[in-house]
Amino acid sequence: MNRVKDKVAIVTGAARGIGRATALLLAKEGAKVAVTDILVDEGQTSVQEISSHGGEADYWHLDVSQETQVKQVFAEVYRKWGKIDILVNNAGIAGINKPTHEISEEEWNTVMAINTNGVFLCTKHAITYMLNTGGGSIINLSSILGLVGSPGVPPYHAAKGAVRLMTKANAILYAKNNIRFNSIHPGFIWTPMMEEALKKIENPTEALKYYEKQIPVEHMGNPDDIAYGILYLASDESKYMTGAELVIDGGYTAQ
Numbered sequence: 001m002n003r004v005k006d007k008v009a010i011v012t013g014a015a016r017g018i019g020r021a022t023a024l025l026l027a028k029e030g031a032k033v034a035v036t037d038i039l040v041d042e043g044q045t046s047v048q049e050i051s052s053h054g055g056e057a058d059y060w061h062l063d064v065s066q067e068t069q070v071k072q073v074f075a076e077v078y079r080k081w082g083k084i085d086i087l088v089n090n091a092g093i094a095g096i097n098k099p100t101h102e103i104s105e106e107e108w109n110t111v112m113a114i115n116t117n118g119v120f121l122c123t124k125h126a127i128t129y130m131l132n133t134g135g136g137s138i139i140n141l142s143s144i145l146g147l148v149g150s151p152g153v154p155p156y157h158a159a160k161g162a163v164r165l166m167t168k169a170n171a172i173l174y175a176k177n178n179i180r181f182n183s184i185h186p187g188f189i190w191t192p193m194m195e196e197a198l199k200k201i202e203n204p205t206e207a208l209k210y211y212e213k214q215i216p217v218e219h220m221g222n223p224d225d226i227a228y229g230i231l232y233l234a235s236d237e238s239k240y241m242t243g244a245e246l247v248i249d250g251g252y253t254a255q
């Protein structure tokens, strides 16, 4: 209990999946949580759930690819709670799954705008506040697909690889300012994103079995498996950790 007591956290893409689990867990451990997303109803449901358990949270509509929105929402969170201690750059999309030579520039840019530029924009505006209030912790959702290649989703690989190194560069740049940056690399996690990706495949049940066979623990993870890693990186328990990558993948990349 109280592992992030009285800290102020912004979680992007917090309406569902890993972001939602993270917002709920941070609030349970004492943080005031800005639930941000483009899904209004689901975002407000996350807030209601936090409130019903005695936690403190509010919802802001935020498309992470739009700098004017990022600037405005972060200013409002700062005005409401007086600081920003934690930023979880979670919002992301799977994007187009085609071979590289068939991908249009627009399809490529759509993935980059959210998965990479969105992380940059939110990071940029959080740093401004963290510099004035003595530091903070920024946790970036990369992926195992930001560590290793696969034959699918080329823009997603590129975007998540960029997030991994953006994290390390910023860790060095802002170490003296007490702002820590770490990336999280989930393996296959059962969320709406995963469900939607499977639905697009011809035989989803067989595909799920196939994927699970590739994972040493032989099953997918759940959003809480990732949220607990984020909680650790958000808390002062990880105060000596910056520029690191936390892989949570049931052993997938150990092979």
Ligand SMILES: NC(=O)c1ccc[n+]([C@@H]2O[C@H](COP(=O)([O-])OP(=O)(O)OC[C@H]3O[C@@H](n4cnc5c(N)ncnc54)[C@H](O)[C@@H]3O)[C@@H](O)[C@H]2O)c1
Pocket (backbone or CB within 6 Å): 012, 013, 014, 015, 016, 017, 018, 019, 036, 037, 038, 039, 062, 063, 064, 065, 089, 090, 091, 092, 093, 094, 114, 141, 142, 143, 144, 185, 186, 187, 188, 189, 190, 191, 192, 193, 194
């Ligand atoms: N599920 C997995 O297996 C897995 C594995 C590795 C990494 N990840 C990463 O974890 C993060 C969360 O994934 P998830 O599986 O929970 O996905 P999800 O689709 O279930 O949830 C993503 C959330 O991001 C929001 N979002 C999408 N575009 C947005 C935008 N432009 N601005 C703000 N919010 C936006 C969505 O509305 C949604 O609430 C993503 O960055 C994803 O790439 C997921």
